[in-house]
Amino acid sequence: MRYIKKMLSAVCSAVLSCTLAWGSAVMPVQAELAISAPSVILMEASTGRVVYESCSTERRSPASITKIMTLLLTFEQLDAGKIKLEDQVVVSEYASSMGGSQVFLAQGEVQTLDTMIKCIAVASGNDASVAVAEHIAGSEAAFVGMMNAKAKELGMEDTHFEDCCGLSDSDEHYTSARDVAIMSRELTTKYPDIFHYTQIWMEDIIHETRQGTTNFTLNSTNKLLKQYQWATGLKTGSTSKAKYCLAATASRDGVDLIAVVMGAPDHKVRFQDAATLLNFGFSVCDIYVDENTDALAALAVEGGVDEEVPVRYKGEFRYLDVDDNDLSQIQKVIELPDRVRAPVEEGAEAGRVRYLLNGAEIGSVPILYGGDVDKAFYKDYLKKIWGRYLLQDGSL
Numbered sequence: 001m002r003y004i005k006k007m008l009s010a011v012c013s014a015v016l017s018c019t020l021a022w023g024s025a026v027m028p029v030q031a032e033l034a035i036s037a038p039s040v041i042l043m044e045a046s047t048g049r050v051v052y053e054s055c056s057t058e059r060r061s062p063a064s065i066t067k068i069m070t071l072l073l074t075f076e077q078l079d080a081g082k083i084k085l086e087d088q089v090v091v092s093e094y095a096s097s098m099g100g101s102q103v104f105l106a107q108g109e110v111q112t113l114d115t116m117i118k119c120i121a122v123a124s125g126n127d128a129s130v131a132v133a134e135h136i137a138g139s140e141a142a143f144v145g146m147m148n149a150k151a152k153e154l155g156m157e158d159t160h161f162e163d164c165c166g167l168s169d170s171d172e173h174y175t176s177a178r179d180v181a182i183m184s185r186e187l188t189t190k191y192p193d194i195f196h197y198t199q200i201w202m203e204d205i206i207h208e209t210r211q212g213t214t215n216f217t218l219n220s221t222n223k224l225l226k227q228y229q230w231a232t233g234l235k236t237g238s239t240s241k242a243k244y245c246l247a248a249t250a251s252r253d254g255v256d257l258i259a260v261v262m263g264a265p266d267h268k269v270r271f272q273d274a275a276t277l278l279n280f281g282f283s284v285c286d287i288y289v290d291e292n293t294d295a296l297a298a299l300a301v302e303g304g305v306d307e308e309v310p311v312r313y314k315g316e317f318r319y320l321d322v323d324d325n326d327l328s329q330i331q332k333v334i335e336l337p338d339r340v341r342a343p344v345e346e347g348a349e350a351g352r353v354r355y356l357l358n359g360a361e362i363g364s365v366p367i368l369y370g371g372d373v374d375k376a377f378y379k380d381y382l383k384k385i386w387g388r389y390l391l392q393d394g395s396l
Helices: 063-079 113-121 126-137 140-153 177-190 194-198 267-284 378-395
Strands: 002-004 039-044 049-054 088-090 110-112 202-209 212-219 231-239 243-252 255-264 286-290 299-302 311-313 317-321 331-335 339-341 349-357 360-369
Touching: 039 177, 039 267, 049 177, 049 267, 063 113, 063 126, 063 140, 063 177, 063 231, 063 243, 088 126, 110 113, 113 126, 113 194, 113 202, 126 140, 140 177, 177 194, 177 231, 177 243, 177 255, 194 231, 243 267, 255 267, 311 349, 317 349, 317 360
Parallel strands: 299 339
Antiparallel strands: 002 286, 039 049, 039 255, 088 110, 202 212, 231 243, 243 255, 286 317, 311 360, 331 349, 349 360
């Protein structure tokens, strides 16, 4: 069990507007921040709590932060074992024809998926994004279908994708700061290996084509990696329609933040706004974590083939405080019955552990049965009696 406290000062000047309740109706912190971009949001990643937002559901062109969803689907496919980092990705004529930010892949060129992810995450390669999309789904169109299905699954209500890289200037290619935060959280919390790529500042790859072998240097488009001490990623984007966008991640003392900036007037402002949001977050966020690794006593079972059943926590508990409470005063209350009646199903809820702060519940975690216990019948009781008899007889 641990809690972390941060005490930093926040930059304050502009009036918060367009605020919106999030998820469980927990309101963002009311604050005044010097933000120039028209649409922003700040989220704590492990809890999903929105700390600050302004016009965060406004639909806007996302440019290359579209690639966050491309990376999310790529890591999902890796996790499912459907693709491997060692896969040889062949660049199609279509993929090599992508304009905008690119790593100049040639038609027929082959790169490992690992290298392609670097090209996407570090240099924002549109050509690499399309090549990976084709490798996974057979075509960019099929991959975009997967992107939109995933957006719907995640509850991204203000999002629709038309391509996998963000080149589209169609009015039907849009998302919101809120939805970018949602997919960024999904990517970074479920697949933290993404940070192995997004923290790369500069790295060489090798182009091997019919024209010969050449080196190409990938340069990160995320200047926060050099400008902000705790930056870990994630993705930039810019077009004339989207202006300047950024999904920035940072980690300090166990607090992981996601700051999304959309529609900033220039590239410097997007980084300044992100840093302002992150500084504010680290100044007010205090996180409590109970990993729930303590052992729980087994429960007695009535009428079962077994006389007791193990129980376990479903998982850890996290609570984000932004009100300067003393988190050492959090109380942990375990609620379990003295005994249960069979049958008992593994994974079913046996009870809960509740957490109280200043007398009010701030959250809970289910406690689950750790095994099955079938209901005992006549023959089972006979077996128990016979087993006890043999045990007593053997001890004589």
